[in-house]
Amino acid sequence: MTAPSQVDYQDLLRVWREADTIPEIEHAWLFDHLLPIFGDPNGTTYEGWTLLSALAAQTHRLRLGLLVTSNRFRPPALLAKIAATVDIVSGGRLDFGIGVGSRPSWPSARREYEAHGLPFHDTAHAVGSLAEACTVIRRLWTEPEPFDFDGTYLQLTGAFCNPKPVQRPHPPILIGGRSGPTLRVAAEHADLWNIPGGDIDDVVRRSRLLDRYCTELGRDPASIIRSIHLPVSYDQPDITRDAIGEAIDAGFRHIVLGLSAPYPAGVARWVADELIATPARAASELSR
Template sequence: MTATLASAGEPSFGIMTAPAQVAYADVLRVWREADGIPQIEHAWLFDHLMPLGGDPNGPAFEGWTLLSALAARTERLRLGVMVTSNRFRPPAVLAKIAATVDVVSGGRLEFGIGAGSRPEPAARREYAAHGLPFHDPVHAVGSLAEACAIIRRLWTEPAPFDFRGDYHQLTGAFCAPKPVQRPHPPILVGGQATPTLRVAAEHADVWNMPGGSIDKAIERSTQLDRLCEEIGRNPAEITRSIVLPVSYDRPRDTRHAVRAALDGGFGHIVLGLPAPYPTEVARWAADTIITPLSGKTTAPEPRNHR
């Protein structure tokens, strides 16, 4: 069966380490530490080929390659990319990559996908730099909807099939090995524009709000409810997820944001950890941010925090 990110009524907490302006050893250290902390249930990377902040020519690791390496070095954490740009890889290739990571991880993949970067210069330059087309939003969302359908079929159908869509055409499409999880890894669709929410209403097990205010997140979640009802789907079938930035210096502010998100119906919380990562930052996040929300005491702030 497909594993779920959170049981009904029980929030789940994870961390996100953007794989840019950091070393592999630093990301690995945080993930391996988090792997031994039960309060942290999932961990995430992002999918950008160049940095979005800091030195524009600094290091940025390819997300799915790094995810596979981290999957091989962890044992418990559920893991994923928050979220994969559908503009970077053909969907059949992405389905094969994701199935491989699910096998490597022993069935721990959470499959995050979105339409791709918004057209800010810092994000858009990575497409030109890698010879990738940057289509308009209508094309991007239409391609995303077809990609979700293709990937699900590749993970579940036992025989090759043809696909003739407006954006993708496949002949004899097939994926082997299949993912470990049955019927397939959970599909997380990220984004906040209404067309993307329509894709989430149809295809997502989890919907992620990528950022912004809690009020905006709640408004978008309500819109997702309406879109689900339009197609006859129970909105409660879709777990609500949000990424919230962590402040090492102001943990109380982070806790307040998390509490507001929980109260707003978001049961899947991803704590964005800014680099450089303090010593034992995963333990600090669990003790200082996560545990107090269940009524326990806080821990000291992390060593070497900025």
């Protein structure tokens, strides 16, 4: 995962092109913010979906997406069209990441809404509109005829998406977040669920809560892939390797490794050799 902020496009392109040649790296991600949330508050930040489409056209193998799209930024029907376009540009490699958007208590993220004239509704509105967005986006990707939608938060007349995404029935939906209400939405709509790493005990509790919500809905909890974002330490790779091991032991099979800029030369190969291959070799030796 390469946050597209406080960094140049050519540096991002370099890392993604390198990662695209390394089979051990299966997927690559950007984030979705409109202003910096770290570093220089007036520094560079690229619009996520535009950049993702450009990088999709410059790669051939990596699955790719945003971790995660803010449902507050774009009307869901427009977002469905954007995502379908990126899936086509990528040849069917999109993982569609979405979430409620930034926390109200996070001033550095909150300011981007005010700066772009975007409303910032309360949490109940954000979660309810996310559930409706997931419903509408899936229908736009799969239904062959226009339809109307009259929801609590979203009203559409003659909604239609053409062309459809390459992937059938639709691109995998990844929902990111840790709150109980978001986990309820994930239990209903997600193919993958992502949570930021940190306190592994809390991560495990959140995963169990997702299991419970799935059971209440009559859904097999194992049908949702567990995904976790872990920051990479270039200077102390053992810390990152230990975090990867803890996450795998906790049932997380989709590991997103967050790289910080500036990116060292050959960083993707370093990730494969030091953070992916080394733990795999150690696990193989332990199993003998």
